[in-house]
Amino acid sequence: MAKTESTMLPLGTTAMDFYLKDTNSNDWLSLSDIRGTKGTLIVFICNHCPYVHHVMEEIIMIANDYRVQGIGIAMISSNDATAYPQDGPEAMTEFAFNHTFGFPYLYDQSQLTAKNYDAACTPDFFLFDSQDLLTYRGQLDDSRPGNNIPVSGNDLRSAIDGLLYNRQISPIQRPSMGCNIKWKKISS
Numbered sequence: 001m002a003k004t005e006s007t008m009l010p011l012g013t014t015a016m017d018f019y020l021k022d023t024n025s026n027d028w029l030s031l032s033d034i035r036g037t038k039g040t041l042i043v044f045i046c047n048h049c050p051y052v053h054h055v056m057e058e059i060i061m062i063a064n065d066y067r068v069q070g071i072g073i074a075m076i077s078s079n080d081a082t083a084y085p086q087d088g089p090e091a092m093t094e095f096a097f098n099h100t101f102g103f104p105y106l107y108d109q110s111q112l113t114a115k116n117y118d119a120a121c122t123p124d125f126f127l128f129d130s131q132d133l134l135t136y137r138g139q140l141d142d143s144r145p146g147n148n149i150p151v152s153g154n155d156l157r158s159a160i161d162g163l164l165y166n167r168q169i170s171p172i173q174r175p176s177m178g179c180n181i182k183w184k185k186i187s188s
Contacts, residue, residue, distance in 0.1 A: 036072030051178030078114035
Protein backbone atom coordinates (compact mmCIF):
# COMPACT_ATOMS: atom_id res chain seq x y z
CA MET A 1 0.00 0.00 0.00
CA ALA A 2 1.51 3.31 -1.07
CA LYS A 3 0.02 6.27 0.80
CA THR A 4 -1.09 8.71 -1.92
CA GLU A 5 -2.91 12.05 -1.95
CA SER A 6 -5.55 13.29 -4.40
CA THR A 7 -4.19 15.21 -7.37
CA MET A 8 -6.83 17.91 -6.81
CA LEU A 9 -8.43 18.26 -10.25
CA PRO A 10 -9.12 21.98 -10.88
CA LEU A 11 -12.45 23.25 -9.56
CA GLY A 12 -14.86 24.04 -12.38
CA THR A 13 -13.72 21.03 -14.45
CA THR A 14 -16.63 19.43 -16.32
CA ALA A 15 -17.49 15.85 -15.35
CA MET A 16 -16.31 13.40 -17.98
CA ASP A 17 -18.76 10.86 -19.32
CA PHE A 18 -18.21 7.14 -18.88
CA TYR A 19 -19.96 3.90 -19.72
CA LEU A 20 -19.12 1.29 -17.09
CA LYS A 21 -20.57 -1.96 -15.82
CA ASP A 22 -22.29 -1.75 -12.46
CA THR A 23 -21.20 -4.80 -10.49
CA ASN A 24 -24.13 -4.21 -8.14
CA SER A 25 -26.85 -4.56 -10.80
CA ASN A 26 -25.00 -5.90 -13.91
CA ASP A 27 -26.26 -2.89 -15.92
CA TRP A 28 -24.01 -0.63 -17.98
CA LEU A 29 -24.31 2.96 -16.79
CA SER A 30 -23.17 6.37 -17.99
CA LEU A 31 -22.78 9.67 -16.20
CA SER A 32 -26.30 10.66 -17.29
CA ASP A 33 -27.65 7.50 -15.60
CA ILE A 34 -25.90 8.45 -12.34
CA ARG A 35 -26.49 12.22 -12.40
CA GLY A 36 -28.69 13.67 -9.67
CA THR A 37 -31.00 16.66 -10.08
CA LYS A 38 -28.91 18.71 -7.62
CA GLY A 39 -25.46 17.21 -8.25
CA THR A 40 -23.37 14.09 -8.58
CA LEU A 41 -20.83 12.46 -6.27
CA ILE A 42 -18.28 10.13 -7.84
CA VAL A 43 -16.02 8.24 -5.42
CA PHE A 44 -13.09 6.08 -6.47
CA ILE A 45 -12.70 3.18 -4.04
CA CYS A 46 -11.50 -0.41 -4.03
CA ASN A 47 -12.28 -3.47 -1.96
CA HIS A 48 -9.01 -4.02 -0.14
CA CYS A 49 -7.75 -0.54 0.84
CA PRO A 50 -7.61 0.04 4.62
CA TYR A 51 -8.37 3.75 4.05
CA VAL A 52 -11.61 2.77 2.28
CA HIS A 53 -12.51 0.29 5.03
CA HIS A 54 -11.87 3.01 7.62
CA VAL A 55 -14.51 5.35 6.08
CA MET A 56 -16.89 2.96 4.29
CA GLU A 57 -19.63 3.20 6.90
CA GLU A 58 -19.65 7.01 6.64
CA ILE A 59 -19.61 6.92 2.83
CA ILE A 60 -22.71 4.71 2.91
CA MET A 61 -24.42 7.04 5.41
CA ILE A 62 -23.62 10.03 3.17
CA ALA A 63 -25.02 8.19 0.15
CA ASN A 64 -28.19 7.31 2.03
CA ASP A 65 -28.58 10.83 3.46
CA TYR A 66 -28.08 12.70 0.19
CA ARG A 67 -29.53 10.46 -2.56
CA VAL A 68 -33.02 11.39 -1.42
CA GLN A 69 -32.05 15.07 -1.70
CA GLY A 70 -31.12 14.89 -5.38
CA ILE A 71 -27.45 13.89 -5.28
CA GLY A 72 -26.59 11.09 -7.71
CA ILE A 73 -23.91 8.77 -6.35
CA ALA A 74 -21.63 6.13 -7.79
CA MET A 75 -18.51 4.33 -6.58
CA ILE A 76 -15.88 3.33 -9.13
CA SER A 77 -13.07 0.83 -8.81
CA SER A 78 -10.27 1.23 -11.33
CA ASN A 79 -7.65 -1.10 -9.87
CA ASP A 80 -5.88 -3.66 -12.08
CA ALA A 81 -7.91 -6.78 -11.29
CA THR A 82 -5.33 -9.06 -12.87
CA ALA A 83 -2.67 -8.02 -10.35
CA TYR A 84 -5.25 -7.44 -7.58
CA PRO A 85 -8.02 -10.04 -8.04
CA GLN A 86 -9.61 -8.98 -4.74
CA ASP A 87 -10.63 -5.81 -6.62
CA GLY A 88 -12.15 -7.62 -9.62
CA PRO A 89 -15.84 -7.47 -10.62
CA GLU A 90 -16.96 -10.60 -8.76
CA ALA A 91 -15.32 -9.41 -5.54
CA MET A 92 -16.86 -5.97 -6.11
CA THR A 93 -20.33 -7.54 -6.30
CA GLU A 94 -19.70 -9.30 -3.00
CA PHE A 95 -18.28 -6.12 -1.41
CA ALA A 96 -21.36 -4.12 -2.51
CA PHE A 97 -23.67 -6.82 -1.15
CA ASN A 98 -21.83 -7.10 2.17
CA HIS A 99 -21.96 -3.32 2.63
CA THR A 100 -25.57 -3.03 1.38
CA PHE A 101 -24.75 -0.54 -1.39
CA GLY A 102 -27.93 1.16 -2.58
CA PHE A 103 -25.97 2.85 -5.38
CA PRO A 104 -23.88 1.71 -8.35
CA TYR A 105 -20.40 0.24 -7.91
CA LEU A 106 -18.82 0.58 -11.32
CA TYR A 107 -15.86 -1.34 -12.72
CA ASP A 108 -13.40 0.77 -14.72
CA GLN A 109 -11.58 -2.10 -16.42
CA SER A 110 -9.78 0.12 -18.96
CA GLN A 111 -8.82 2.62 -16.21
CA LEU A 112 -9.76 5.41 -18.65
CA THR A 113 -12.36 6.90 -16.28
CA ALA A 114 -9.82 7.15 -13.45
CA LYS A 115 -7.37 8.79 -15.84
CA ASN A 116 -10.03 11.22 -17.11
CA TYR A 117 -10.89 12.23 -13.54
CA ASP A 118 -7.22 12.34 -12.57
CA ALA A 119 -8.06 9.99 -9.69
CA ALA A 120 -5.00 8.98 -7.70
CA CYS A 121 -6.06 7.23 -4.51
CA THR A 122 -8.80 5.32 -2.78
CA PRO A 123 -10.96 6.91 -1.59
CA ASP A 124 -10.94 9.89 -3.95
CA PHE A 125 -14.05 12.14 -3.91
CA PHE A 126 -15.43 14.30 -6.76
CA LEU A 127 -18.59 16.40 -6.25
CA PHE A 128 -20.18 18.03 -9.30
CA ASP A 129 -23.05 20.51 -9.36
CA SER A 130 -26.22 20.19 -11.46
CA GLN A 131 -24.31 21.66 -14.43
CA ASP A 132 -21.64 18.92 -14.08
CA LEU A 133 -18.99 21.37 -12.84
CA LEU A 134 -16.57 20.22 -10.15
CA THR A 135 -17.32 22.01 -6.88
CA TYR A 136 -15.42 19.82 -4.44
CA ARG A 137 -12.59 17.34 -4.56
CA GLY A 138 -10.67 16.28 -1.55
CA GLN A 139 -10.95 14.50 1.75
CA LEU A 140 -13.95 13.07 3.52
CA ASP A 141 -12.63 14.49 6.81
CA ASP A 142 -9.44 14.55 8.89
CA SER A 143 -9.74 10.94 10.07
CA ARG A 144 -7.18 8.38 8.87
CA PRO A 145 -6.54 4.83 10.03
CA GLY A 146 -4.67 5.01 13.33
CA ASN A 147 -4.85 8.78 13.95
CA ASN A 148 -7.66 8.47 16.56
CA ILE A 149 -9.76 11.21 14.93
CA PRO A 150 -13.38 10.00 14.62
CA VAL A 151 -14.81 9.61 11.12
CA SER A 152 -17.39 12.36 10.62
CA GLY A 153 -17.55 13.12 6.90
CA ASN A 154 -17.48 16.84 7.81
CA ASP A 155 -15.56 18.12 4.79
CA LEU A 156 -17.62 16.26 2.20
CA ARG A 157 -20.93 16.85 4.01
CA SER A 158 -20.20 20.57 4.21
CA ALA A 159 -19.55 20.68 0.46
CA ILE A 160 -22.73 18.74 -0.37
CA ASP A 161 -24.78 20.96 1.96
CA GLY A 162 -23.28 24.02 0.26
CA LEU A 163 -24.38 22.64 -3.10
CA LEU A 164 -27.89 21.79 -1.89
CA TYR A 165 -28.51 25.03 0.00
CA ASN A 166 -26.80 27.36 -2.46
CA ARG A 167 -24.01 28.31 -0.06
CA GLN A 168 -20.50 29.13 -1.11
CA ILE A 169 -18.21 26.11 -1.01
CA SER A 170 -14.74 27.05 0.15
CA PRO A 171 -12.14 26.70 -2.60
CA ILE A 172 -9.63 25.79 0.12
CA GLN A 173 -9.95 22.01 0.09
CA ARG A 174 -7.62 19.38 1.52
CA PRO A 175 -6.67 16.34 -0.57
CA SER A 176 -7.96 12.92 0.24
CA MET A 177 -5.39 10.31 1.16
CA GLY A 178 -5.36 6.58 0.69
CA CYS A 179 -3.91 3.69 -1.25
CA ASN A 180 -2.73 4.51 -4.73
CA ILE A 181 -4.81 3.29 -7.65
CA LYS A 182 -3.24 0.08 -8.92
CA TRP A 183 -2.45 0.95 -12.54
CA LYS A 184 -1.93 -1.75 -15.14
CA LYS A 185 1.66 -2.28 -16.12
CA ILE A 186 2.29 -1.25 -19.69
CA SER A 187 4.29 -3.91 -21.49
CA SER A 188 6.96 -2.72 -23.89
